[in-house]
Amino acid sequence: MKTRFAIVIGASSGIGRELVRQLASEGTKVAAVARRTELLDALKVENPDRILTYSHDVTDFESAEKLFMQMTHDLGGLDLFIYNSGIMPVVEPNEYSFEKDQATVDVNVTGAVRWCNLAAERFLNTKSGTIIGLGSVAGDRGRSGSPVYNSSKAFLHTYMEALRNRLATSGVNVVTIKPGPVDTEMTQHLSMSKMSATKAAEIILSKRGKNGEFYLSPLHRAIFYVIKRVPSPIFRKLKI
Amino acid sequence: MRLAQEMVKEVKLGVDRLEPVDGFGQSNRTAGFVFRPTCVQEIRDIFALAQEEGRAVTLRGAGRSYGDANTGAEAIVIDIQRMNRILSWDCESGVIDCEAGVTIEDLWRYCLEDGYWPPVVTGTMYPTLGGALGVNVHGKNNYCKGTLGEHVLEMDVLFADGTLTTVGPGDELFYQVISTAGQLGVIVRVKLQMHHVHSGNLSVYAESARSWNEQIALFERFEHDADYMVSWVDCFGRGVESGRGLFHAAWYLERDDHQSLIASNQDLPSLILGFFPKSLVWKVLKLFCHRVGMRLINWAKYRSGCLLGNRKHHVQSLVAFSFLLDYVPDWRKAYAPGGFIQYQSFVPKEHAAQVFDAQVRLQQEYGLESYLGVLKRHRPDKFLFSHAVDGYSLALDFKVTEKNRDKLWEMAHRMNDLVLGAGGKFYFAKDSTLRPEDAEKYLGESLSTFRLLKQKYDPDGLLSSDLAKRLKLHR
Ligand SMILES: Cc1cc2nc3c(=O)[nH]c(=O)nc-3n(C[C@H](O)[C@H](O)[C@H](O)COP(=O)(O)OP(=O)(O)OC[C@H]3O[C@@H](n4cnc5c(N)ncnc54)[C@H](O)[C@@H]3O)c2cc1C
Ligand SMILES: NC(=O)c1ccc[n+]([C@@H]2O[C@H](COP(=O)([O-])OP(=O)(O)OC[C@H]3O[C@@H](n4cnc5c(N)ncnc54)[C@H](OP(=O)(O)O)[C@@H]3O)[C@@H](O)[C@H]2O)c1
Numbered sequence: 001m002k003t004r005f006a007i008v009i010g011a012s013s014g015i016g017r018e019l020v021r022q023l024a025s026e027g028t029k030v031a032a033v034a035r036r037t038e039l040l041d042a043l044k045v046e047n048p049d050r051i052l053t054y055s056h057d058v059t060d061f062e063s064a065e066k067l068f069m070q071m072t073h074d075l076g077g078l079d080l081f082i083y084n085s086g087i088m089p090v091v092e093p094n095e096y097s098f099e100k101d102q103a104t105v106d107v108n109v110t111g112a113v114r115w116c117n118l119a120a121e122r123f124l125n126t127k128s129g130t131i132i133g134l135g136s137v138a139g140d141r142g143r144s145g146s147p148v149y150n151s152s153k154a155f156l157h158t159y160m161e162a163l164r165n166r167l168a169t170s171g172v173n174v175v176t177i178k179p180g181p182v183d184t185e186m187t188q189h190l191s192m193s194k195m196s197a198t199k200a201a202e203i204i205l206s207k208r209g210k211n212g213e214f215y216l217s218p219l220h221r222a223i224f225y226v227i228k229r230v231p232s233p234i235f236r237k238l239k240i
Numbered sequence: 241m242r243l244a245q246e247m248v249k250e251v252k253l254g255v256d257r258l259e260p261v262d263g264f265g266q267s268n269r270t271a272g273f274v275f276r277p278t279c280v281q282e283i284r285d286i287f288a289l290a291q292e293e294g295r296a297v298t299l300r301g302a303g304r305s306y307g308d309a310n311t312g313a314e315a316i317v318i319d320i321q322r323m324n325r326i327l328s329w330d331c332e333s334g335v336i337d338c339e340a341g342v343t344i345e346d347l348w349r350y351c352l353e354d355g356y357w358p359p360v361v362t363g364t365m366y367p368t369l370g371g372a373l374g375v376n377v378h379g380k381n382n383y384c385k386g387t388l389g390e391h392v393l394e395m396d397v398l399f400a401d402g403t404l405t406t407v408g409p410g411d412e413l414f415y416q417v418i419s420t421a422g423q424l425g426v427i428v429r430v431k432l433q434m435h436h437v438h439s440g441n442l443s444v445y446a447e448s449a450r451s452w453n454e455q456i457a458l459f460e461r462f463e464h465d466a467d468y469m470v471s472w473v474d475c476f477g478r479g480v481e482s483g484r485g486l487f488h489a490a491w492y493l494e495r496d497d498h499q500s501l502i503a504s505n506q507d508l509p510s511l512i513l514g515f516f517p518k519s520l521v522w523k524v525l526k527l528f529c530h531r532v533g534m535r536l537i538n539w540a541k542y543r544s545g546c547l548l549g550n551r552k553h554h555v556q557s558l559v560a561f562s563f564l565l566d567y568v569p570d571w572r573k574a575y576a577p578g579g580f581i582q583y584q585s586f587v588p589k590e591h592a593a594q595v596f597d598a599q600v601r602l603q604q605e606y607g608l609e610s611y612l613g614v615l616k617r618h619r620p621d622k623f624l625f626s627h628a629v630d631g632y633s634l635a636l637d638f639k640v641t642e643k644n645r646d647k648l649w650e651m652a653h654r655m656n657d658l659v660l661g662a663g664g665k666f667y668f669a670k671d672s673t674l675r676p677e678d679a680e681k682y683l684g685e686s687l688s689t690f691r692l693l694k695q696k697y698d699p700d701g702l703l704s705s706d707l708a709k710r711l712k713l714h715r
Contacts, residue, residue, distance in 0.1 A: 001577065002642055069255075073295070076313045077270055118255070125258040126271040 003130075003208065005075040006030045007068075009058060009115055010085030012039035014184030015134065018201035019082060024050040031071040034085070058085050058111030059103075068118045080208065081119035082132045083112050088186050091146045101148040108152035113159065120163050123172040130173040130208050133160045137180045137215065140224050141235065153178075157213065164211060176213040177204050180220045251275065251285045253293050253316070261298075261317055265306040266572060266579030267640040267672060270706065272298065272317035280428055283318060284402045287702060290316045296704035297400075299422035301371020302343060304364060306582040307672035308706035309375065309421050315704065320370050323428065326350055334434040335393065340370030340427045347434070348559070349503045356434035357558055359391040363614075365563045370427045375669040376419040376623050380468040380490075380562070383617040385435075387628065389418040390621065396429035400702040404428070416693055419623035421668045423690070423708055424697050437558070439493035440500030442468070444556045448545045452483030452593035459617045459632070462489040468561070472545075473613030473634065474538040475600050482597050485613065486545035490561055506559040508567050518568060525574035529639065534611040575639050583610070583652055584635040584670040586618060591662035592632040599634065599655045606651045608644060610636035624686050627667035635670060649673055668707055676712040687713070 006023050010016040012034035023030045024047040031052045032040055040053035052074055056067055072078045087107045089100040116131055123129035138146070139153025157176055164174035181187055183194035195216060203216050215221040227240070257273040273295070277283045290297045298312025300319045311317075323341035330336075331354035336347065345365035347358045360379040367377065369388075376389045385391075394408040397417050405425075407414040417424050445462075449455040455471055462469055466489035477484035499505055512518050528537055565571065572580070587595045596615075603609045614635040618628040627633075638648055652673035659666070665682045666674055680687060694701070694714055701714050708714060 073314045121255050122258060122271075125255060126260050128260070128269070 001079070001209075003028045003079045005072075005077040006080040006082065007033065007071055007075075007078060007119075008082045008084060009033045009056075009111075010083070010134075011043070011053075012036045014186060015179070015182055015197050015200050015204070016082075016084040017043055018197045019084065019204065020051060021046065022198075022201050022205055023080075028080075029075050031075055033067075033071075058115065059106040061110065061114045064114045065118060068115070068122075072122070078119075078122065078126075078129060080130045080132070081116070081123075082134075082204075083115050083119075084134045085111055086134060086136075086152075086186070088138075088146060088149045090189060091149075093144070104148045104152050108149070109155050112156055116159070116163060120167060120172070120174075124167060124170050127171045129171075130175060131160075131163065132175045132177060132204065132207070134204075135160065135176050135178045135213075137178050137220060137224055139178065140228050143240065161213070168211070173209065173211045175207050175210060177207065177216070178213060178220075178224070179216050182216075251282070251289045253289060253295070259317075261300070261311050261313075262303070262579075263307045263309070263311055263672070264304050264572065265581050265640075265672065266575070267581050268308050268311060268579075268706065270308075270311045270313035272312050272315050274317045274319055276319045276322045278322045280396075280398055280404060283398055283426055283428070286316060286318055287400055287402065290702055291700065297702050298705045299370070299374065299426055299703065301341070301368030301374065302366045304362075304367045304371065305375065305669040306580075307668075307670065308710060309668045309671070310371065311706045312704060313706055318426065320368060320426070320428075323370075324368075327429070329354075331356070334436055335431060336434055337429070337431045338369065340373075340395075340430055341368050342430075343368050344372065347432075348506075351434050352437075352440060352501050352503055352506065352558075355437055355501060357437045358388075359385055359433065359435040360388040361562045363563065363565050365559070365566055369430045369432070370422075373418045373427055373430065374420075374422045375667065376621070376626070377669065378616070378618065378628060380470040380616060382628060383463055383469065383619050384467070386619060387621050387623065387626075389415075389623055391433050391435075392418070392430055393433055394431040395427055397425040398428050399425045400698045400700065415622055416624045416690070419625040419627075420690060420693075421625065421707065422705065423703050423713060424693055425703075437492055437501075439495060439497035440502075440506055440558050441493050441497065441555050442490040442558060442561050443493055443553050444488055444490045444561060445551075445553050446545065446549050447487050447551050448485070448542070449487050450484050451480060452597050455483050455485060455487060455615060456589075456593050456632070458487040458489075459615075463617060465489075465491075467491050469617055471615040472541070473596075473600075473615050474542045475603055475610040475613045475636065476535045476538050477542070477600070478604060482600050483593070484542055485615070486542065488561075490556070493555075500557065506557050508560060508563075519570070521568045522570045522573045525568070525571060526576075529574045529611070531607065531609065534609070538611075578640040578642060578645075580611075580637050580639050581648070581652075581672040582635060582637050582670040583655065583673065584633050584667050585655065585659040585664055586627055586629045586633040586667065587631050587659060587662050587664040588629050589631040591664070592634075595658050595662045595664065596632070596634045598658050599636075602651055602654055602658075603636075606647060608638060608648055608651055610638055612637040624690060625668070625683060626686075627665050629663075629665055631664075633667075653678075671707065674711060676710075679711040679713065691715070 011032035020032045037055045044051045135156045136153040160176040181194040182200045259274045261272040296315040300310045320341040323339040326338045328337040334356045376387045468490040471487040473485040
């Protein structure tokens with residue numbers, strides 16, 4: 001079914017911004033949420049009739065419910081909810097910064113639960129809708145590089161799977177996306193081959209009617225099929 | 241025992257109140273915060289909550305309007321179906337007093353054994369009185385008995401500010417609240433004059449019609465005499481066969497027949513042809529729910545009408561004749577997942593054949609023929625948003641899919657232009673495609689009057705609906 005109304009949390013840059021652009025251009029009325037208002041304002045100008053913007057910090061857990069009610073009212077309904085907010089602070093090999101780790105958990109985990117719970121409860125009652133969560137290939141293994149980012153995404157995968165299982169009989173789709181490297185602010189410091197955010201958003205939106213976990217390419221799926229099965233003692237020695 | 245009035249609960253707005261709220265055609269799916277009050281005070285509290293939360297209120301009966309007259313996306317939806325008590329019944333005079341959530345089915349089940357039948361019934365028995373008066377429904381006897389509103393003796397209306405007023409046919413407000421689709425006030429109690437019958441059966445005459453001209457000629461032949469008239473139209477009929485179909489006229493039987501007045505004897509059998517469970521019929525219908533299948537079904541129905549029972553009388557129960565569509569439970573599921581829209585236009589008699597012929601041609605040109613066509617005869621009435629004219633209406637069912645939607649709406653707009661050009665009208669209960677300018681045009685002065693009344697009785701615009709928004713009725 002056509003997506004008439006959508007919410008994208010984490011919409012000011014990267015993949016989220018592209019999701020908003022593409023949804024709006026296919027005729028969806030979309031609520032774009034993030035902290036950086038100037039970026040949201042610039043996005044709104046691109047399609048003022050279809051894009052509504054809301055400035056919000058996902059770590060402000062208290063105000064989420066009211067904002068959710070406000071947005072669904074302003075939109076006139078909700079068919080698609082995307083939780084895309086995420087941070088990946090740069091963590092040095094021997095760094096154990098609680099501040100960075102806590103911030104990561106607040107945005108990637110607690111914020112996701114706060115918002116997806118709201119969407120799940122609504123869709124359970126309205127008996128339709130799709131929830132998309134942005135996980136990561138990083139969540140498939142506990143790599144030494146950024147322990148908490150990895151585990152925050154692993155949490156998200158399991159949490160989304162549980163939501164999917166809870167809502168399976170209610171006509172609600174829950175989609176987990178596990179992107180590999182995508183060219184955005186988050187990965188600016190990494191030199192590797194990256195998919196464009198435009199392409200990533202296209203693929204993500206093509207999974208709307210489905211229910212399950214998706215990589216952004218068959219190659220990623222194949223690689224991570226293997227990586228997930230590499231025994232720990234060997235994995236430890238690999239520089240991935 | 242405590243009265244319902246005393247047991248008012250605290251009303252709150254939360255996600256737990258959200259429910260899917262669709263029109264009967266299920267082509268516009270929305271969600272609303274649904275409340276099902278049991279008394280007037282509870283409705284007052286819901287209005288106060290809506291005021292506080294800055295949300296609109298949409299009134300809803302049994303949800304049998306096909307389009308968006310009974311939906312309010314993200315609004316507070318007051319569903320009156322639990323206000324369903326019959327308050328008094330006088331079996332001598334046939335006057336019944338009830339809460340507005342009482343349905344047409346409740347009425348006939350309750351009164352038939354005393355020899356009374358609702359004066360006006362719709363093609364389905366499930367509408368509530370509140371919802372039916374909201375749009376002022378008509379039946380297959382509209383040309384002789386008028387609309388349901390013409391049989392109401394008195395009713396109580398609750399306005400958004402909490403005032404409860406009793407109005408009757410002597411008051412102008414009576415003709416304004418009825419027909420304006422729940423935009424002025426909530427009808428909470430209705431006193432209705434039922435129609436006296438001797439038998440629960442009708443004598444029904446069938447005759448097939450080969451064209452629009454034959455259809456109209458049949459209606460003209462029987463309109464001074466028959467108690468009901470309706471005709472089915474095969475929208476796949478082309479050229480000289482455009483308008484072909486099957487006409488029915490029916491008469492009440494004068495002979496006393498107590499057995500036929502027993503409600504359970506009116507019940508439709510659960511098996512079709514004695515062996516096929518009717519609960520499964522929609523699944524079979526779904527197999528045919530496309531252009532080719534429906535062309536075949538319409539053709540078969542037309543041909544069998546020409547061969548079997550043509551120009552003959554037969555006896556049929558009131559329920560079977562009146563509520564044929566209820567015979568197939570869940571039939572609308574055949575149109576899933578996109579649902580369907582009903583399109584009914586009302587055209588003055590001089591232009592009816594020509595306008596309906598042009599509508600059917602347009603459908604064939606677009607390849608979007610209606611799967612069902614129903615022709616009825618009407619007479620004008622003095623309700624504010626009256627849909628009736630001295631003429632005919634053609635009701636059409638169009639399947640909606642993601643792919644055909646834009647084309648379908650474009651075609652409907654062209655059909656609207658034909659109707660407006662002939663001085664015709666539309667009906668909110670069946671509408672999904674009108675544009676604000678169409679409504680302005682056919683409602684004319686009535687719309688200006690309505691807007692003044694809205695200022696007076698609901699200045700904050702609390703009562704609304706998706707239809708009211710689509711047609712910009714309030715401005
Ligand atoms: C199979 C089928 C056959 C039908 N045949 C006919 C027919 O032959 N003739 C005909 O005229 N119609 C026909 N209809 C349409 C139907 O009768 C109307 O849509 C009627 O309004 C349905 O009543 P409801 O209780 O479902 O009201 P809803 O559809 O729920 O509401 C109808 C309107 O009334 C308003 N409303 C609801 N309650 C109140 C209230 N208490 N006070 C004020 N306003 C209120 C609503 O806001 C809405 O605008 C048919 C519908 C179906 C599905
Ligand atoms: N890029 C990749 O290679 C890659 C790979 C796998 C997974 N992902 C995941 O994809 C998602 C999108 O990432 P991206 O690459 O597009 O990164 P990005 O450009 O940095 O975008 C992140 C978005 O999250 C928002 N956000 C961050 N903190 C927030 C907070 N406290 N409150 C509200 N919003 C907040 C940001 O908005 P504000 O800063 O304006 O608030 C921004 O809109 C993330 O979940 C990320 O983990 C990315």
